[in-house]
Amino acid sequence: MEQFHVIGAGGIGLAVATSLYKAGKQVLLIENNPEKIAFCKAHGAIVDKQSFPIKIEAFENWAPCPNVVNILCVKCYNNDEILKKTNDQSLLFPIQNGFDELLTSRPLIGEGIASFISECRPQKTIAAITRSGKLHLGPIQPWTKMPLLFELKSALRQGGIDSHLVAWSLPYKNTKLMYNAAISPLTSAGGFENSELLKPGKLRTLFFQLLLENHAILKASNQPMGTIGPFHPDKVAWLLTHKWVGESMAPFFRPSLKKTYCSMFHDVMGGVTEIENYNGYLSRLAKTSKSPSPLNDLALKVITQMASERSTGNAYWLNAILDAF
Incomplete structure (x- = not known):
C-alpha cells in the first residue's frame, strides 16, 4: 500500500494527504475546484502552516488506477460522480460523516470516522487542525480486510494523525x-x-x-x-x-x-x-x-x-x- 489518491482537497483531505506524504507514500490530490488546483500547484498543500509539494489533478481528468487506494474525503452528495468512475475492483476508503447507502453497497476496503476538526480556507489548499481528535479506521463488516486497514492506520499514524484500528466502523x-x-x-x-x-x-x-x-x-x-x-x-x-x-x-x-x-x-x-x-x-x-x-x-x-x-x-x-x- 504505497500509492494513494485523496479525493477532495478540503480540511480532512489535506490533513490525510499530508500525513501520508510525511509517511513516505506517493500521494495525488484530486480536486474539482480550479482555484484550489492552481493554488496547490503554486504553493503546495499547507496544513498547520507547513507546506508539502503534493501533486494535484483535476477530477475531470482523474481515473482510478489498479492497486491505488482512493480515499474519499468529499461530502456524500459528491459520491455519485466518483462512483461513476469506479467499479467493484477499485480500492475505495471513505472518510465521511453522513450515511450513503449507495456507497456502502460497494465492496469498500473500510471507512474512517474522524473526530478531529480540520478547517480549510476557501479556494485554497490551506488547512488548520482546529480541534484535536482521533481517526477510527474499520471495516464495513466486522473483522474483514484488517491487514489492509492496519497498513493504512500505520501510515497515517506515522504521518501524525492519531489513528486507531477498530473491528467495525459502524x-x-x-x-x-x-x-x-x-x-x-x-x-x-x-x-x-x-x-x-x-x-x-x-x-x-x-x-x-x-x-x-x-x-x-x-x-x-x-x-x-x-x-x-x-x-x-x-x-x-x-x-x-x-x-x-x-x-x-x-x-x-x-x-x-x-x-x-x-x-x-x-x-x-x-x-x-x-x-x-x-x-x-x-x-x-x-x-x-x-x-x-x-x-x-x-x-x-x-x-x-x-x-x-x-x-x-x-x-x-x-x-x-x-x-x-
Missing part, C-alpha cells in the same frame, strides 16, 4: 452521526459557531433534546454505538436526562467547540447539503423502528428550505426550529 459512525445530526442543523440554521449550542438557554435545551432523540432512534433501531470522546453515547444520554448534570458539565465542554464550524454551515449557501445523509437518514431509521423523530423531521425541513433559497443562517431560520420546539 459503531463509531453511528456515534458521530448522533452528534453531527444535532450540531449541524442547529448551527447552520442560526449561522453561528458550534460553541453557541452550549450557552445557557432554550437553544441548549433544544440541542440536548435533539441529541436524546438521535440516541433513542439509534437504540430503537438496534444500531451499535462506540465511544468517541470521554463518554459512550449511553452515558451521554444518561447525563442529559439528568438535567442538572448535563447543564453543569456544559461549560467544561464549551471551550473545545470555540471557533469551530460544521461544514453544513457553508454548504447551505451553495444550495446542497448532507442533511439527507444526517437527519434524513435518522428519520428513515425512525420510521422503520416506529420511533418518534419530530426534531429530525423539522431540522430536515428547515435546512432543505434554506438550501433551496441558498440562505445564510440567521434568527429567522433558527426560530423556525425553536418556536416549533
